[in-house]
Amino acid sequence: MTQRPALFSFLLGGIAAVGFAPLALWPVTLGCFAAWMWLVHQAPTRRAALWRGWLFGFAHFTIGNNWIAKAFSFQDAMPHALGWFAPALLSLYLAIFPMAAAGVAWKLRRQTLDASYVLIFATAWIATEYLRGTLLTGYPWNPLSELWLPTPVAASGRYLGTYALSGVAVLVAGALLLATQRHRRFPLAVAGVTGLLALSAIDTTPAAPTPTNAPRVRVVQPDLDQEQRPRDDYAETNLRALAGLSGSPRAAPRLIVWPEGALRYLPEDGYPPQYYGESAPFLTRARIAALLGPRDVVLTGGNALLFDATGQIRSATNAIFAIDAEKRIVARYDKAHLVPFGEYLPLRPLMSAIGLSRLVPGDLDFAPGKGPDGVDLPGIGRVGFALCYEMIFSGSIVDRKHRPALIFNPSNDSWYGSWGPAQHLAQARLRAIEEGLPIIRATPTGISAIIDARGRVLASIPWETRGAIELPIPAAAPPTLFARMGNLMALLAGALLALTAIAIRRRAR
Numbered sequence: 388m389t390q391r392p393a394l395f396s397f398l399l400g401g402i403a404a405v406g407f408a409p410l411a412l413w414p415v416t417l418g419c420f421a422a423w424m425w426l427v428h429q430a431p432t433r434r435a436a437l438w439r440g441w442l443f444g445f446a447h448f449t450i451g452n453n454w455i456a457k458a459f460s461f462q463d464a465m466p467h468a469l470g471w472f473a474p475a476l477l478s479l480y481l482a483i484f485p486m487a488a489a490g491v492a493w494k495l496r497r498q499t500l501d502a503s504y505v506l507i508f509a510t511a512w513i514a515t516e517y518l519r520g521t522l523l524t525g526y527p528w529n530p531l532s533e534l535w536l537p538t539p540v541a542a543s544g545r546y547l548g549t550y551a552l553s554g555v556a557v558l559v560a561g562a563l564l565l566a567t568q569r570h571r572r573f574p575l576a577v578a579g580v581t582g583l584l585a586l587s588a589i590d591t592t593p594a595a596p597t598p599t600n601a602p603r604v605r606v607v608q609p610d611l612d613q614e615q616r617p618r619d620d621y622a623e624t625n626l627r628a629l630a631g632l633s634g635s636p637r638a639a640p641r642l643i644v645w646p647e648g649a650l651r652y653l654p655e656d657g658y659p660p661q662y663y664g665e666s667a668p669f670l671t672r673a674r675i676a677a678l679l680g681p682r683d684v685v686l687t688g689g690n691a692l693l694f695d696a697t698g699q700i701r702s703a704t705n706a707i708f709a710i711d712a713e714k715r716i717v718a719r720y721d722k723a724h725l726v727p728f729g730e731y732l733p734l735r736p737l738m739s740a741i742g743l744s745r746l747v748p749g750d751l752d753f754a755p756g757k758g759p760d761g762v763d764l765p766g767i768g769r770v771g772f773a774l775c776y777e778m779i780f781s782g783s784i785v786d787r788k789h790r791p792a793l794i795f796n797p798s799n800d801s802w803y804g805s806w807g808p809a810q811h812l813a814q815a816r817l818r819a820i821e822e823g824l825p826i827i828r829a830t831p832t833g834i835s836a837i838i839d840a841r842g843r844v845l846a847s848i849p850w851e852t853r854g855a856i857e858l859p860i861p862a863a864a865p866p867t868l869f870a871r872m873g874n875l876m877a878l879l880a881g882a883l884l885a886l887t888a889i890a891i892r893r894r895a896r
Contacts, residue, residue: 392426396439399423400446400485406534407451409809413534420560421567424508427489428496440489444482449474451529452481454807481526484515497892502573505561506888513554513881517874520550520780524727527779531556533813540581541842542588544820545867549781551880555581558884590841601859602640602767604793604827606846607632608835609649610853614801622651623665626674629687632855636680640766642860643678644829647688647705647775647797654708654716658692662700672714679712682766688774688797688829691719693754702754707772707797709762717764721756722774724783759786767860768792771824775799778826779814782873785822790870792863793825794818801832808834808850816842823864840864 399419406416423443430436452474459473488511496504512531520527532552535541544552562577609628613621629650633643652666654675675685686709693702704721711717761771771791773784775798784794796815800808812834819826820842828836833850839861846856869876 389429392429392435392439393442396423396426397442397446399426400443401450403443403447404450404529407529407810408533408536408813409806411537413537416531416534417556417560417563420557421564424492424505424557424561424564425500427493427508428500428504430493433490433493436493437486437490440486441482443489444485445475445478447485448478448481448529451810452477454803454805454810457804457807458802477526481519484519485512487518488512488515500565500568500570501891502565502570503888503891505558505565505573506884506891508561509554509557510881510884510888512557513550513877513884516553517550517877524724525780527781528814529810530781530817532817533810536813536816536842539585539589541817541820542590543584544817544842545588545823545864545869546876547584547880548821548869548872548874548876549817550874550877554877554880554884555584600639602642603637603857604642604644604837604860605634605855605857606827606829606835606837606848607643607645607649607855608830608833608848608853609646610832610851614799614831617651625649625651626671628853630674630678632853633678633685634855634857636683639859640682640684641680641857642764642767642770642827643683643685644795644797644827645685645687646829646831646835647799648690649797649829649831650687650689650708652689653692654689654710655691655719658694659698662692669714672710672716675710676712676714681712683712684717684764684767685710686770686795686797688799691721700751703751704756705753705774707774707795709764709770718762720760720762720772720774722753722777723756723758724777724780725753725755726776759784761786761789761791770795772796773818773826778811778818781818781821782869784818785824785870787870787873790863790866791824793827793860794822796826796828798828798830800830800834805850808832812836812844812847816844821867821869823867823870825861825863837861 399422403416403419406413426439427436430439455474491511492508495507516530530549530553532549534556558577562574566574607629611625611628629645652671653663654668654671656668686707689706689708691704691706692700695701707720708716709718761769763769769791771794773794773796778796800811815826815828816838819838823840825840826838833852834847836847837845837858839845840863846858848854
């Protein structure tokens with residue numbers, strides 16, 4: 388590695404991506420981070436350290452985001468070949484954050500590898516990963532904390548949150564590095580702290596028996612071959628598939644959840660008639676209500692249209708509709724955190740002029756909603772919403788003044804190959820752990836799941852599989868420390884690591 392450090396930084400970054408879903412080879416990622424941290428420390432100049440950091444990040448994010456390329460094969464407004472370059476183009480920017488972490492760690496290092504270097508690196512990683520998730524529109528995909536999901540350490544996310552838990556991963560990687568340098572005290576200390584985090588988060592409370600009349604949730608995954616390239620009969624075919632999988636009424640109330648974009652007919656009244664197509668809104672709602680018992684509710688993804696004063700359509704929202712057995716829309720949630728290039732085209736005049744379009748077919752940009760929200764459903768409780776991509780934003784999916792009993796996360800991952808859905812599910816599990824809330828995911832082609840308040844997948848429907856799952860609605864846990872503090876926990880964790888690094892250096896003088 389000493390002969391070609393830049394090349395090895397690049398290779399280590401790419402290999403490190405295998406620690407995330409769907410492969411989940413997390414020990415490999417920790418080993419790659421340990422070796423990369425050594426390469427950064429050995430850099431002769433700040434420029435060399437930054438270069439090694441950027442190359443690591445570029446390869447890491449290119450491989451980890453390979454699923455983005457799949458979306459271009461469904462968008463005929465752009466050359467499909469662009470898909471091969473899209474993850475790399477995005478990673479040109481994303482690599483700035485590992486580069487910054489490497490630069491800070493190198494600048495504050497000492498000549499010999501020591502515990503303070505690892506602590507500073509972990510602090511810098513927490514800060515830069517947080518910035519990656521919040522700057523501009525934010526893109527916190529594959530936070531390093533996801534590595535812990537196959538392990539008991541993940542449960543400590545209810546205290547630490549995503550970004551601080553990522554810092555723990557860097558600490559463990561640094562401890563591995565120091566162990567190879569015959570350091571003993573710090574690796575043992577990190578092992579002890581990590582073990583305590585795992586033990587402290589173990590839930591020993593026995594599960595309460597489920598009452599026979601407890602409300603249930605039914606998740607529907609239609610897996611239609613038209614999802615990415617709809618034909619003229621798609622709206623009708625999809626509604627029939629969803630209805631056929633929605634089950635029969637029970638004595639207990641049911642929450643039936645359909646995926647993002649599942650309802651292609653417009654269910655709201657008041658639009659100009661030409662926009663309704665083959666089904667009037669009251670007929671669409673009547674067909675859905677016919678599936679329900681008197682206390683059942685359907686939550687379905689769909690679209691709401693927005694018009695100007697002249698009656699011309701000006702925009703739309705990516706929405707969730709709650710429809711009851713009385714054929715009423717009892718609530719609507721509009722997605723607030725929209726996906727650039729997916730739901731709107733940034734700098735549209737410029738992007739259109741150079742031949743770029745939205746990754747998802749369609750020319751109409753969506754308008755954002757107001758933010759985290761929920762609705763009280765009789766017999767079910769308060770349901771919060773995080774629509775698709777909103778699920779990846781730690782600390783941003785819950786209305787803290789009106790804490791829900793569960794979060795509904797409809798998503799459409801059908802555009803993103805086999806890696807994207809698995810990684811999106813991993814993010815949902817992290818949010819469940821952080822907030823202490825069950826999360827219900829419904830997707831058209833997978834992976835749909837019922838996740839409990841500890842982040843455990845109680846039931847799921849695999850990728851590209853048609854089916855439905857039904858269980859009693861999992862109970863919410865009491866508000867976690869993270870639910871009360873939010874990403875202030877990342878600041879506190881970073882400050883603690885930095886102060887510890889200072890204390891170690893002062894003691895060594």
